[in-house]
Amino acid sequence: VFGKDITLILILNNLSFDRKTVKVDMSASTILYTRRAVTEILKATTSVDLGSKQGKHIRIKIPYSYYGKYLTTDKRIQVTALCEVMHMHGLKLLVEKTIILEDTNIIIKIPRRVVVNKAVTLEISYANPLPEPVNRCVLLVTLMNQQVKIHLARLAPRERSKIHFEFTPRRTGPLQLQVDFSCDKFSHVKGFVTIAVAPA
Numbered sequence: 001v002f003g004k005d006i007t008l009i010l011i012l013n014n015l016s017f018d019r020k021t022v023k024v025d026m027s028a029s030t031i032l033y034t035r036r037a038v039t040e041i042l043k044a045t046t047s048v049d050l051g052s053k054q055g056k057h058i059r060i061k062i063p064y065s066y067y068g069k070y071l072t073t074d075k076r077i078q079v080t081a082l083c084e085v086m087h088m089h090g091l092k093l094l095v096e097k098t099i100i101l102e103d104t105n106i107i108i109k110i111p112r113r114v115v116v117n118k119a120v121t122l123e124i125s126y127a128n129p130l131p132e133p134v135n136r137c138v139l140l141v142t143l144m145n146q147q148v149k150i151h152l153a154r155l156a157p158r159e160r161s162k163i164h165f166e167f168t169p170r171r172t173g174p175l176q177l178q179v180d181f182s183c184d185k186f187s188h189v190k191g192f193v194t195i196a197v198a199p200a
Contacts, residue, residue, distance in 0.1 A: 002101040003129030006062040010081050014050035021086040022048045028062055028079045030070045039070040073188055075101040104129040106179050106191025114197050116172050125162035126181045128155035134183040142178040169197040
C-alpha cells in the first residue's frame, strides 16, 4: 500500500548436495509503466552460505522514506536480485519483481435508491496514507459531464476525512461518478461509482 514500508522476501534454495556460497546484489528503482527506470532507491549486497539442500530467506525492506518522493504517478517499483554462485564459472541468476503500490481507497457512499429529479446526497471519504501531513488537498468530482473542484483542509498523517456532496439527477439510467484526489505529496488518486437512477 502506498505510504507504507514495503517488505519483500528473497528465497534462495540450494537444490544440490554441495555447499554453495551465493553473492546477492539487490537493487530497487522507481519505474514508469513502460518499465523505464526513474530513480534507484535501494542498493545492497550480501553473501549467503547454503548447505546441502538448504534454503534461506533474505528479508528486504524498502521504507516509505526511500521511495516516497521518487515515485511517479504510475506508483511502480522494480526490485531485482542478481544471484551469483561463487566458484561456479560465473553462474548467475536474475530475479525480478515489479510492485504496483495500491492507492488509498476513496470510498463513495450512495443512498440505496436514487430517483430522477430528486436531490440526493453522497458521502465521499478520502485519506492521507502517508506518515507525514499533506497540504493543498483538492477533490475533483466529475458527474453528468460537469466538474466540481473542492479545496480541502490539510490532512494529518494517516488521517481520513469526508465530505457530503449533493446533486439532482436529470435523467434515468446509469450515471458515472468519478472522484480524483490530489495534494502536494501525491496526485490523481481515483475513485469511481456507477449510480443507477430510477424513474420518479
